Amino acid sequence: MIQKSIAPRLRAWIVVAVTLACISPQLHPQSQHRIIEILADHDSRYKIPGQKEPIITAKPSEQLTLRITARKAKTQNRDGSIHGLTLLRAKDKKPVEGWDLLLKPGTQDFEMVAPTDPGEYIIECTVICSPDHEGMNMRLVVAP
Ligand SMILES: [Cu+2]
Structure with missing residues (x-):
């Protein structure tokens, strides 16, 4: 009796599960973030x-996982951040929305979206982390 009533339900669930497994890659075509x-x-x-010289190259609007490991330099923010990370458009130093990270000691993943506009960008530290802080930057290039 019980088997009879469960079997169709189970079959229905299997159909749903298999269908979801088949269509989910199409629903989330960019779910595979590239890890940097x-x-x-x-x-x-x-x-x-x-x-040798750190540079990130990305496609416009590419989803990236930044796996950042931070090690303390000389000084830190009051909130415990030891470095920061912000993204500026190179030509006018305009900050890119969504790119303003504060880094605590250790390794953390950040899900980011590359700028839509192709071009040169600059990643900069936003925490006065040492006398060498001004030189803490790297390039990000968005290329179609
Ligand atoms: Cu820094």
Whole structure:
């Protein structure tokens, strides 16, 4: 008796599950964020493993996961942030919306969206982290 009543329901659930599994890649075509590892280091420099000069290249509006590891330099903010990360358009230093991160010690993932407009951008530290803070920057290039 019980088996009889459960079986059709179970079958219906399997159909739903299989259908969802099939269509979800189309519903979320960009759900696979590219992971970019960045080190915000104790010498007030951004570093990317394997790159001599750190640079991020992205497609317009590309979804990126920034996996940032922060190590304390000399000084920190009162809130405990040891570095920051903001994005400015190179030609007029206009800040890009959504890019204003404060970094605590350790590794954290940030889900970001690259700018829509192709061009050159500058990533800058926003925490006065040491006397070398002014030099804490790197490039981001948006290319179609
Ligand atoms: Cu810094």
